[in-house]
Amino acid sequence: MKRTKDYLLLFLKGMGMGSADIIPGVSGGTIALITGIYEELLCAIRSLNATALRSLRARKWRAFWQYIHGSFLLTLSLGISTSILTTVNLLCYILTQYPIQTGSFFLGLILVSSITVYQQVKKFTYSILFISFIGAIVAYTITCATPIQTPEASWFIFVAGAVAVCAMILPGISGSFILLILGKYTLMLAVLKDLQWRLLSVFMLGGITGLLSFSRLLTWLLRRYHDSTIALLAGFMLGSVPKIWPWKQLLKPLSSEGLGGALVGANISPVQFRVIYQQDPLILQALLWMGVGCLLVLTMDKLTPSRQLPHYFS
Numbered sequence: 001m002k003r004t005k006d007y008l009l010l011f012l013k014g015m016g017m018g019s020a021d022i023i024p025g026v027s028g029g030t031i032a033l034i035t036g037i038y039e040e041l042l043c044a045i046r047s048l049n050a051t052a053l054r055s056l057r058a059r060k061w062r063a064f065w066q067y068i069h070g071s072f073l074l075t076l077s078l079g080i081s082t083s084i085l086t087t088v089n090l091l092c093y094i095l096t097q098y099p100i101q102t103g104s105f106f107l108g109l110i111l112v113s114s115i116t117v118y119q120q121v122k123k124f125t126y127s128i129l130f131i132s133f134i135g136a137i138v139a140y141t142i143t144c145a146t147p148i149q150t151p152e153a154s155w156f157i158f159v160a161g162a163v164a165v166c167a168m169i170l171p172g173i174s175g176s177f178i179l180l181i182l183g184k185y186t187l188m189l190a191v192l193k194d195l196q197w198r199l200l201s202v203f204m205l206g207g208i209t210g211l212l213s214f215s216r217l218l219t220w221l222l223r224r225y226h227d228s229t230i231a232l233l234a235g236f237m238l239g240s241v242p243k244i245w246p247w248k249q250l251l252k253p254l255s256s257e258g259l260g261g262a263l264v265g266a267n268i269s270p271v272q273f274r275v276i277y278q279q280d281p282l283i284l285q286a287l288l289w290m291g292v293g294c295l296l297v298l299t300m301d302k303l304t305p306s307r308q309l310p311h312y313f314s
Helices: 004-022 028-034 038-046 050-057 061-067 070-097 099-118 126-143 154-168 175-181 185-194 197-224 226-239 254-263 270-277 283-303
Strands: 248-250 265-267
Touching (some): 004 070, 004 175, 038 070, 038 197, 099 283, 154 175, 154 197, 185 197, 248 270
Antiparallel strands (some): 248 265
């Protein structure tokens, strides 16, 4: 039985996931993984199946709510929704006005997070390390992809929602960046800000469809090949690190790309940044914010009592 403090902490974890999902290059799945709720989240999503539907049709409300882990999903969803609806403008401002500090914060966050995730692997072997390496290569390849021009028809918004939401629950692969690659990030950000319910509903329907299907695969992999799957997810996280490198030579002016523009560009060194832009690369501030990101992960790791598989995971 969860206490009020547990639900408040879960709500805050949801807010962290929502904030991360808005930013291209950062994954809500990463936040779920490092806060110890990733496997529980997959289990809860997997429970939205035919058995749950039968309980609902039979009006067995209590059995239905318990079966789908309703309190967990509701609290987490409220946190994610609250974050997305209330912090989108703030995150736009921070990322466009303070890209070096923001990138440094997430760099520290993800680097230390990958270490804590690797700690969940019970036994390291050469095959486990190879799988992790493959995960890093896949994530790096995806995050280096060039944005493309795509149609704005409802069917493509549905597909984009399905693919992006699947990516959102994968640590290291940002659903927002997938939208950026598909050429729909700016559109969906405008849809969210203006609450254009028709397009938002199509996107959400696609997201739900993709999420219910993909979560089953991930749950099966974690049940059958736990260490290999965890190593793969940690590899995804490491492979995404170049995308959030703080110093970049932007391909276009930041104002023309909005939030996504802060993470679209070639990685350069702080020295090159100083030469190209004639600006202070803010190395000390970058190190400070990287340290804050590391400290936040270590604090969350300390507050999370256990990352054992939930009893209903089998």
